[in-house]
Amino acid sequence: MKKIAVLFFFFVLFCVSAVVAKEFRVGVLYWSMNIPGQVAMRNGLENELSRINSSAAATGEATVILDARVAGDGNMGIENQINQMNDLIEAAVDLLIVQPTDNAALSGPLRKANSAGIPVIAYDQYISGGTLTAYRTSDNYQAGYLDGEYIASRFAKEKEIQIILVEYPHVSSTVERVNGFLDALNKSEQKYRIVKTYQAIEPVSGKKAGEDILRDFSKKGSVDVVFTVNDGGGLAVVDVLASAGRSEILVATIDGDPLSIENIRAGRLTVIDSAQYCGPLGAETMRAAYSVLRGEKPPYHALVPVFPITTETLERYHGWAGPVAEDFIKPWKSSSPEWQGSLKVVHQ
Template sequence: MHIIRLLTLIALAVMLTAGSAWAKEYRIGVLYWSSNIPGQVAMSRGLEAEANKINAQATAKNRPTVKLVIRTAGDGANGIENQIRQMKELIRAKVDLLIVQPTDNAALAEPLRLANQAGIKVVAYDQYISGGTLAAYRTSDNYQAGYLDGEYIAAKFPKTKELRVVLVEYPHVSSTVERVNGFLEALEQAGQKYRVLKSYTAVEPVGGTKAGACILKDFPARGSIDVVFTVNDGGGLAVVDKLAKAGRNEIMVATIDGDPASVKNIREGRLTVIDSAQFCGPLGAEALKAGYALLNNEKAPYHALVPVFPITKETLKQYPGWMGPIPPAFTKPWKSPVPQWRGVMRVVKP
């Protein structure tokens, strides 16, 4: 009788312990880059909306919930230093998982290695971290974004014309480097001649305003530039404003992100002719989905790319906005080596 009672008590204790563990709350450290770049703000909104969705479903099914411990780095060199400090702070706080939108590919290598040593899994999104080991990586298909811009621009000019191109880039993070590579390779694969006149650096409004002023100073003659390619709307919108106010509407601008102000520029015929838009909300959500799966010892692809959408005057009606949903496939109304656009997440590494 005593043995039966003892076994019953042990079974009850095991059940209570299992139930407590099953209904636990995961503390997830979330490191955002900027609160000034609208696309990044939309990514954070998507991530936080997914947290609410996970918690609602988890509560109903007695699964673990999540609590986000959020830090925002800020822009520029100070932002990079802030994020290094913030990541180390969250490692010391022993969060269950880190989700990071890196301000710089190389700068976070040391704190990533510290997280590895502490046994804290790290999911990066939007940008990669060079050095250390990531548990998962989610980003927009940045090469595709640049490529869509390049193939659309190539379709607008005769192959015999050598395009005079100005780049507004940002060589410090992987996403923007991939966008430039995609843009230039699309021109080359289309057989479009081009010459890069000069490159400038900008990914946010202050830098974009400065780059726009420099472009006007360096190339004051109307007709001296055919195309300006900007790696994002964060800096690119300010470039467009500067050029438009100077009356340089002969320039075609190709950009990336899908900021509503840039979409308006396309609609109104104000310099910008294509904007390869990120699905910012779904990107943030996918980062958290991956992290939650890893915390529950479930399978999540290591590296996956969220598709981007080519907004042009021909496709405006099909674009749903940053928060999605991702629209169905369609045939591009311009010449392309890949005639159909398909909005599916692409797994690069399982």
């Protein structure tokens, strides 16, 4: 009888342990639902979670529930995200996935999560300070570089291109895009001059940047190229310039918003958009998170490729949700002629 009681005790203990192990709680901090590319990243992440949970439930493995928060745009969004991250740390979630609104602002909460033993995976943007468990983003330097080499291919070497930058220096991804763009121009030995910079990353600031450009450069021919670091603000810039009849300006941008693709197709200012694979980026982030939850060690830093959409490559791009295109030879002069669609592991 005593033996049966002992066996029953261990059976109950096993069942309780199994129930506890059947569910992880993951806090996820999204930046904005006003930037379509970021919405697509969220969809990719949550669709991958549904796939993981379906597979896990079928095999008796642990599933995941998300506690999701959205920060919002601007300075208020930064403050919101700091509070949201602190709240989820206090709630003792098993893991945090963060799309940072600002590289530096979350350093305090990240160190707090480190002290609490909560793994943190950042995607889209990096967090400065503290220790991340993993980091996933698009190849933002590649995005800028593709834009820069394509723009260089559109002008004679002796021509000094008059360039406006519409940037956003508060997050790593947009800084890397500008760096890639300028490095490509320099490597091509293309003459250029940056005549002015503006800041925009969403429609309101994009519209203002466009209006400021028209005011500051009212004479046709005073600007050759506008480089915008994303479609969130860049589309509004294009709308303002196009409405004013400034069709002589070439626009290079990044993200792959369907409206920007239509601008390329219609010959409406935009000539290249280095498109993110937003859905695959979100999915890759969720796969890394589940791997960590299971006690595995995924690569620390990996980059999802971006795709250069131009009139010559339009039909090869399948949209934000993917799938990632097959490798191909670029139809313009490039120091690296073959575009490759594989995940790039930067650091294990």
